[in-house]
Amino acid sequence: GDHIKLRATDSADSKGTRVRVLGRVHRERKQKDVLFVTLRDGYGFMQVVISGKLAKTYEALTLTRETSMEIFGEMRKVPAGAQAPLDRELHADFYKIPKHWRAAGGENAITNRVQASAEHATLLDLRHLTLRGENASAVLLVRDAMEFAFNQAYHEARIRKVSPPALVQTQVEGGATLFKFDYYGSDAFLTQSSQLYLETCLPSMGSVYCIEKSFRAEKSLTRRHLSEFTHIEAELDFIDFDDLLTHLEFLICRVLEIVLGDPVTAGYIKKLNPEFKVPERPFMRMKYSDAIKWLIDHDIPNEEGNPHDFGDDIAEAAERRMTDIINKPIFLTHFPAHIKAFYMKKDPEDGRVTESVDCLMPGVGEIVGGSMRIDDYDELLAACQREGLDPEPYYWYLDQRRYGSSPHGGYGIGLERLLAWLCKQHTVRDCCLYPRYMGRCKP
Ligand code: 4AD
Ligand code: MG
Numbered sequence: 001g002d003h004i005k006l007r008a009t010d011s012a013d014s015k016g017t018r019v020r021v022l023g024r025v026h027r028e029r030k031q032k033d034v035l036f037v038t039l040r041d042g043y044g045f046m047q048v049v050i051s052g053k054l055a056k057t058y059e060a061l062t063l064t065r066e067t068s069m070e071i072f073g074e075m076r077k078v079p080a081g082a083q084a085p086l087d088r089e090l091h092a093d094f095y096k097i098p099k100h101w102r103a104a105g106g107e108n109a110i111t112n113r114v115q116a117s118a119e120h121a122t123l124l125d126l127r128h129l130t131l132r133g134e135n136a137s138a139v140l141l142v143r144d145a146m147e148f149a150f151n152q153a154y155h156e157a158r159i160r161k162v163s164p165p166a167l168v169q170t171q172v173e174g175g176a177t178l179f180k181f182d183y184y185g186s187d188a189f190l191t192q193s194s195q196l197y198l199e200t201c202l203p204s205m206g207s208v209y210c211i212e213k214s215f216r217a218e219k220s221l222t223r224r225h226l227s228e229f230t231h232i233e234a235e236l237d238f239i240d241f242d243d244l245l246t247h248l249e250f251l252i253c254r255v256l257e258i259v260l261g262d263p264v265t266a267g268y269i270k271k272l273n274p275e276f277k278v279p280e281r282p283f284m285r286m287k288y289s290d291a292i293k294w295l296i297d298h299d300i301p302n303e304e305g306n307p308h309d310f311g312d313d314i315a316e317a318a319e320r321r322m323t324d325i326i327n328k329p330i331f332l333t334h335f336p337a338h339i340k341a342f343y344m345k346k347d348p349e350d351g352r353v354t355e356s357v358d359c360l361m362p363g364v365g366e367i368v369g370g371s372m373r374i375d376d377y378d379e380l381l382a383a384c385q386r387e388g389l390d391p392e393p394y395y396w397y398l399d400q401r402r403y404g405s406s407p408h409g410g411y412g413i414g415l416e417r418l419l420a421w422l423c424k425q426h427t428v429r430d431c432c433l434y435p436r437y438m439g440r441c442k443p
Contacts, residue, residue: 002017002018003017003018003019003020003072004017004018004019004020005019005020005021005022006019006020006021006075007021007041007043007044008021008023008039008040008041008043008044008045008046008085009043009044009086009264010043012075012088016074017074017075018072018073018074018093019072019073019074019075019090020070020071020072021039021041021046021048021070021071021072021073021090022041022068022069022070022071023039023040023041023042023046023068023069024039024040024041024066024067024068024069024103025037025038025039025040025063025064025065025066025067025068025069025103026038026039026040026045026065027065028063028065030055033051033052033055033056034049034050034051034055035049035050035051035054035055035060035063036048036049036050037050037063037069038085039069039071039090044085044086044264045085046085046086046088046089046090047078047084047085047088047089047090048071048073048089048090048092049089049090049091049092050092050095051091051092054092054093054094054095059095059097059102062105063097064102064103064104064105064109065103065105065109065110065111066103066109066110066132067097067101067102067103068097068101068103069095069096069097069101070095070096070097071090071092071094071095072092072093072094072095073090073091073092073093073094074090074091074093075088075089075090075091076088076089076090076091110129110132113126113129114126114129114130114133124429124435124440125442125443127433127434127435127443128443131433135271135272136430138268138271138272138423139268139272139419139423139425139430139431140433141264141265141268142259142265142268142269142272142419142422142423143415143419143431143432145259145262145265146255146259146415146418146419146422147211147230147415148258149254149255149256149258149259150209150211150232150255151211152258153251153254153255153258154209154234154251156254157207157247157251158206158207159206159207159208159209159234159236160201160205160206160207160208160209161208161209161210161211162197162198162201162205162208162209162210163210163212164191164194164197164198164210164212165191165197166190166191166212166213166215167183167188167189167190167191168188168189168190168191169183169186169187169188169189169393170189170196170393170394170397171189171192171389172191172192172193172195172196172341172343173192173193173216173341174341176217176219177192177216177217177218177219178190178192178217179215179216179217179227190215191212191213191214191215192214192215192216193214193231193233193412194210194212194214194231194233195233195235195343195410195412196343196394196397198210198233198234198235198410199235199373199397199400199408199410200396200397200400201235202235202237202406202408203403203404203406206237207234207235207236207237208234208235209232209233209234209235210231210232210233210234211230211231211232211415212230212231212233213228213229213230213231214228214229214230214231214412215227215228216229218437218438219438220438221437221438221439222316223420223426223427223428223429224316224364224365224366224414224417224420224427224428225428225437226416226428226429226432226435226436226437227436227437227438228436229414229415229416229428229432230414230415230416230432231412231413231414231415232412232413232415233410233411233412233413234251234410234411235408235409235410236408236409236410237406237408238406238407238408239372239407239408239409240372240407241333241355241357241372241409244355244357244370244371244372244409244410244411245282245283245285245331245333245357246282248331248357248359248368248370248411249281249282249283249329249331250281252279252329252359253278253279253281256278256422257278259422260278268423269422269423272423272424272425273422273423273424276422276424279328279329280328283328283329283330283331283359284326284328284329284330284331285330285331285333286330286331286332286333287332287333287334287353288314288332288333288334288335288336288353289310289334289353291314291322291332292308292309292310292312292314294322295307295308295314295318295322296308298321298322298325300318300321300322301318302315302318303315303317310336311336311338311339312339313339314332316365319360319365319366320363320364320365322360323360323361323362323363323364323365324362324363326362327362328362329359329360329361329362330359330360331357331358331359332357332358332359332360333355333356333357334347334350334353334354334355334356335353335354335356335358336352336353336354337352337353337354340354340356340371341371342383342384342386342387342389343371343373343374343380343383344356344371344372344373344374345371345372345373345374345375345409346374354371354372355371355372355409356369356370356371356372357369357370357371357411358370361417361418361421362421363420363421363424364417364420364421366414366417367413367414367417367418367421368411368412368413368414369411369412370409370410370411370412371409371410371411372407372408372409373408373409373410374401375401375405375406375407375408376401376405377398377401377402377405380397380398380401381398384398414428415431416428416431416432417431419431
């Protein structure tokens with residue numbers, strides 16, 4: 001008869017209306033003549049009560065977890081103490097389980113397959129099944145909310161979205177991590193960053209951003225490096241370094257505010273990271289040279305095991321220890337030019353260092369890298385050559401400084417790293433749908 005199609009979290013206030021619900025068996029519990037099913041439909045969970053004859057059919061008696069069902073019936077309120085989602089139950093008067101909707105049970109049940117593969121690598125082979133779990137899917141749903149919030153926050157700030165190419169013939173962040181491929185007989189790369197393309201948009205579109213994939217052939221296995229990651233990048237026109245920092249801390253907090261403003265997403269975050277609080281602005285600012293002093297004072301050695309020295313790269317381990325001890329967001333600024341990318345602008349007050357910033361978060365370390373850009377043609381050309389880059393393929397990037405240059409800067413945020421911090425995940429591999437890193441390109 002008449003019914004309305006209901007999702008697990010939709011309200012059903014018109015009493016007595018028959019509803020139709022579709023989903024998968026998350027859990028099932030048999031009690032004498034009643035079968036209780038917790039149905040999961042990707043929007044939430046619904047308690048279903050199947051009783052009488054309906055509980056004695058072959059399908060009901062052999063029901064396995066993850067089996068898909070189509071159920072008709074009436075929604076009824078239950079007391080708050082009954083622990084039914086949204087304090088309601090669906091009392092089934094009819095259901096359908098087409099034969100091919102049934103999930104394998106016994107030895108082949110999902111839970112058995114996942115539990116039998118204690119090895120993390122095997123779990124990753126089964127990512128298509130493990131992502132049905134509550135925690136794995138919660139991280140991905142927070143991710144969806146984050147992407148939406150970035151789009152909203154940029155829209156509010158009137159920063160426009162563009163979509164730069166992924167197939168390129170220039171490098172941005174050094175030759176060591178380029179993925180090279182054959183492009184109709186010439187060499188091309190998967191992009192490491194859309195930054196250079198964003199810069200070319202400024203003259204006609206104002207400040208711009210993109211949310212695109214970036215690719216890095218990282219040859220180490222760490223908990224924060226992927227070969228393919230989602231890069232949120234923005235480029236802002238006619239700004240100074242201070243504007244860049246102020247914008248960045250505002251943006252991060254605005255995005256968190258939007259995400260936490262949605263009760264469903266806030267609920268996922270609360271479950272994954274109960275202690276999470278939106279950080280206070282302004283973020284702590286620390287110059288690279290002061291970080292080196294801090295590391296020396298705290299006896300935290302460099303990669304060779306020696307005390308840190310001005311000019312050293314601050315490696316992942318040292319960076320994370322520092323961030324964990326300080327335990328709040330840090331803007332680490334003014335890195336020496338030789339440990340940073342060729343396009344970074346020098347600090348007018350100290351030619352050894354650049355107007356650059358990494359934003360560090362507890363538990364993860366660097367989640368953002370940004371800088372002011374060299375806006376003088378000759379200076380940029382010299383920087384290219386110092387880096388050993390052939391200027392020819394960069395003609396379009398250099399032209400930017402020939403036809404109306406401007407003081408500008410920008411940054412890239414690693415979405416998976418931001419999520420690892422927000423959702424308290426040990427590794428960025430759990431913050432994307434199907435992680436790609438050295439040795440893994442499946443499923
Ligand atoms: O610091 P990076 O390399 O900076 C750039 O690519 C700039 N061109 C961005 C810009 O100014 N438009 O990368 C920026 C951020 C890092 O802070 C990190 O969060 C993330 O991108 N990232 C990675 N995330 C996961 N796996 C990797 N291999 C990553 N490499 C960078
Ligand atoms: Mg960086």
